[in-house]
Amino acid sequence: AQKVTQAQTEISVVEKEDVTLDCVYETRDTTYYLFWYKQPPSGELVFLIRRNSFDEQNEISGRYSWNFQKSTSSFNFTITASQVVDSAVYFCALSEATDSARQLTFGSGTQLTVLP
Amino acid sequence: EAGVTQFPSHSVIEKGQTVTLRCDPISGHDNLYWYRRVMGKEIKFLLHFVKESKQDESGMPNNRFLAERTGGTYSTLKVQPAELEDSGVYFCASSQERPGWDTGELFFGEGSRLTVL
Numbered sequence: 001a002q003k004v005t006q007a008q009t010e011i012s013v014v015e016k017e018d019v020t021l022d023c024v025y026e027t028r029d030t031t032y033y034l035f036w037y038k039q040p041p042s043g044e045l046v047f048l049i050r051r052n053s054f055d056e057q058n059e060i061s062g063r064y065s066w067n068f069q070k071s072t073s074s075f076n077f078t079i080t081a082s083q084v085v086d087s088a089v090y091f092c093a094l095s096e097a098t099d100s101a102r103q104l105t106f107g108s109g110t111q112l113t114v115l116p
Numbered sequence: 117e118a119g120v121t122q123f124p125s126h127s128v129i130e131k132g133q134t135v136t137l138r139c140d141p142i143s144g145h146d147n148l149y150w151y152r153r154v155m156g157k158e159i160k161f162l163l164h165f166v167k168e169s170k171q172d173e174s175g176m177p178n179n180r181f182l183a184e185r186t187g188g189t190y191s192t193l194k195v196q197p198a199e200l201e202d203s204g205v206y207f208c209a210s211s212q213e214r215p216g217w218d219t220g221e222l223f224f225g226e227g228s229r230l231t232v233l
Contacts, residue, residue: 004158037224044119045159045207045224091159103149103172104222106159 002027004094006107013082014115021077021110023092029053031097034068034075035104039089051075082114118142120225122208128231134196137228141190141210148191149211149222150183154204162206165191198232205229 150162163173167188185191
């Protein structure tokens with residue numbers, strides 16, 4: 001069965017620091033999708049990125065970057081020069097291709113607090 | 117374009133009572149999902165509709181939970197009777213395609229927080 005582990009329950013950083021959120025996954029499928037979602041205080045889950053298992057290229061989007069490493073089953077998320085508005089709960093998730101419903105398996109989330 | 121909307125945003129009920137949560141997906145999205153996050157744990161899948169049909173309800177915890185999507189538009193999730201362990205945040209999500217290679221981004225609502233006393 002698939003599993004996503006976010007070992008960091010809470011992280012606090014001071015504004016402008018870089019921070020990396022860890023995500024480790026388990027799956028027996030060779031084809032799968034990895035996601036990151038952000039949950040700001042308003043409550044909704046905001047999609048950040050989707051990556052399929054055949055694309056190991058790292059991705060950068062502004063201050064956000066993602067490091068996908070199949071060898072260690074990790075999909076880590078780095079925020080560079082963090083800002084107070086980055087404070088939120090961040091969820092990593094996995095979806096297996098063999099699952100017809102494409103349901104997402106989420107990690108337990110990492111609460112990031114960026115202090116001014 | 118309106119996003120996924122959920123109602124109510126917060127419901128406080130007593131054990132044994134009934135609560136109905138509603139989700140309005142993005143117009144035109146055939147796929148509708150219910151997820152929930154209990155007690156700060158991981159968000160867990162409950163079920164998946166394609167139009168009005170239940171495609172997968174393997175995540176529904178027990179028969180106290182009933183989900184419907186009549187007409188393939190909005191969906192309701194009824195909990196009857198509610199128990200203390202049902203407290204949590206219930207998320208609804210919709211997508212046009214099922215999440216896949218380059219399609220099927222899931223759009224989530226703000227969630228309905230349920231507190232059972």
